[in-house]
Amino acid sequence: MIKYLSGYLTSFFLKKRIKNIESFMRYPIEIQKNLMNKLIFYAKNTEFGNKYGFSDIKKYKQFSERIPLCKYSDIKSTIKRIQKGEKNILWPGSVKWFARSSGTTNEKSKYIPITKLSMYECHYKAGKDVLSIYIHNHPNTKIFFGKAIRLGGSYTLYKNYNTFFGDLSSILIKNMPFWAESICIPKKKISLISEWEKKLYNLVQTTGNKDVRILFGVCSWLLIFLNKLLSKLNKKNINEIWPNIEVIFHGGVSLEPYIQQYRKIFNKPINYYNIYSASEGFFAVQDNNSVEDLLLLLNHxxxxxxxxxxxxxxTSPKVLSIDSVELNKNYAMVISTNAGLWRYIIGDTVKFTNLYPHRIYISGRITHYINSFGEELIVSNAEKALNNTCMKTNSIINEYTVAPIYISDNNTGAHEWVIEFKKTPKSFYKFRDILDKELKMLNSDYETKRHKDMVLRPPVLCIVRNGLFYDWLKKNKKLGGQNKIPRLFNDRKYVDSILSMEKNTFKKYL
Incomplete structure (x- = not known):
């Protein structure tokens, strides 16, 4: 009885948030303008605010002309000062928490400040709005009558002076509000285990007998957990274990390469809602289950x-505010936040699929593309082409990455696709040819470079054993959390590192 009362109350309060969401959907320009002014007002007496004259910034033009664009390397020394306890530098007061993130573009860690305001008015607020949107779309949902599994990152909390740093998901779990903590499993003691494989074992041991209705996590790591659970309980599908499972909220990597595996382990349709968040903030959410684009969160x-x-x-790139963007153009995203990041280039690229309300899809990263031959292949092209190819060849992949094969004296260039299959196609050559055709259909630059093999010859498939990508992540201490396989890279750094573990046991199809 108590759980049903609690479920109804949670649902009732979250439903009320839909009005706030509809407000920034209707008035995006005004909401963003007010937010810019609010951020400037809060930070006007900080060291950064004084340096760039925040006190008399009234318009976006002044904001964009005075404050320089920056990357992490530009503010690294400043963040070190904040970590040592200096106050009022980028944001008023001191900062206690820092999310450590290395991503896939740099071996060195980044330390992203997490203020109390950003924790509650960005990350947690967006989390509530994700649930509010789901309830609005599914008014008869019973998700709050059961439990939600959260698959956070590997947690090790380090203390440096008077500040702490660790994986973002674990920082959020550590500080999670009571109402959210009450529906989540496993307990913090398990969620915050630092070693991924030990945490995975405990998850499998403790969650199979619960009434789970929601899953939160990175879809690649969730899949590993679900397969382990099926194996332990000797079940064919997840619905035998959790008959009331209803929705997966996923982010971090695209679901597209994994969707066939998910469909295989569920014996009835469930809902998938994509969320776009990072250490720097919570940016967007899928607000309609029938489309793949994401609603940009403009008041968070x-x-x-x-x-x-x-x-x-x-050197001085053109920069646009929300009122000047156009549809179907590729943009690098720049953010200024209530954690003290100012005009920070996060490295992601997006395209707008709709204006008023503003919806996007993630097209890739600034460094995650292949343009060695002028083909401008981005992650979204690769994901879509690969998914279509798997559908047409009745195959399923576990993981993949792609890198260029450079032009040599005797050969034109090519793309090398290193693929780990869960279900192999009948013909790898047919798979390659269909993949090539799909890429041509999605990317005109790629199609041009492939014309008569003058610049690019057909893709090269490199088929590797099951578990290789997992072993590579483990070797590089990147198991769990937001860690991910680098999909496209403009050099061979990652491909050569992965293949070096194989000792030539892989097979290539030229």
Whole structure:
């Protein structure tokens, strides 16, 4: 009885948030303008605010002209000062928490400040709005009558002076509000285990007998957990274990390469809602289960700007606010946040699929693309082409990554696709040819470079054993959490590192 009362109350309060969401959907320009002014007001007496004259910034033009664009390397020394306890530097007061993130573009860690305001007015607020949107779309849902599994990152809390740093998901679990903690499993003691494989074992041991209705996590790591659970309980599908399972909220990596595996382990349809969050903030959520684009969250402590991707390497690139973006153009995203990041280039690229309300999809990262031959292949092209190819060849992949094969004296260039299959196609050559055709359909630059093999020859498939990518992540201490396989890279750094573990036992199809 208590759990049903609690479920109804949670649902009742979350439903009320839909009005706030509808407000920034209707008035995006006004909401973002007010947010910019609010951020400037809060930080006007900080060291950064004094340096750039925040006190008399009234318009976006002043904001964009005074404050320089930056990357992490530009503010690294400043963040070190904040970690040592210095106050009022980028944001008023001191900062206690820092999310350590290395991503896939740099071996060195980044330490992203997490203020109390950003924790509650960005991350937790967005989390509530994700649930509010789901309830609005599924008014008869019973998700709050059961439990939610949260699959957080590997947690090790380090103390440096008077500040703490660790994985973002674990920082959020550590500070989670009571109402959210009450529906989540496992307990913090298990969620915050630092060693991924030990945590996975405990998850499998303790969750099979619960009434689970929601899953939160990165879809690649959730899949590993679900397969382990099926194996332990000797079940064919997840619905035998959790008959009331209803929705997966996922982010971090695209679901597209894994969707066939998910469909295989569920014997009835469930809902998948994509969320777009990072250490720097919670940016967008899928607000309609029938489409794949994401609603940009415009009233969650983040002021957005966008650099046309063709301008990204310019000394003074053109930068646009939300009122000037266009549909179907590739932009690098720039954020100013209530954690003290100012005009920070996060490295992700997005395209707008809709204006008023503003919806996006993640097209890739500034460094995650292949343009060694002018083909401008981005992650979204690769994901879509690969998924279509798997459908047409009745195959399923576990993981993949792609890198260029450079032009040599005797050969034109090519793309090498290193693929780990869960279910292999009948013909790898047919798979390769269909993949090539799909890429041509999705990317005109790729199609041009492939014309008569003059610049690019057909893709090269490199088929590797099951578990290789997992072993590579383990070797590089990147198991669990937000860690992910680098999908596309403009050099062979990751591909050569992965294949070096195989000792030539892989097979290539030229």
């Amino acid at each position: 402590g983040i002021f957005y700007e966008f650099i046309p991707i063709e301008e990204i390497n310019n």
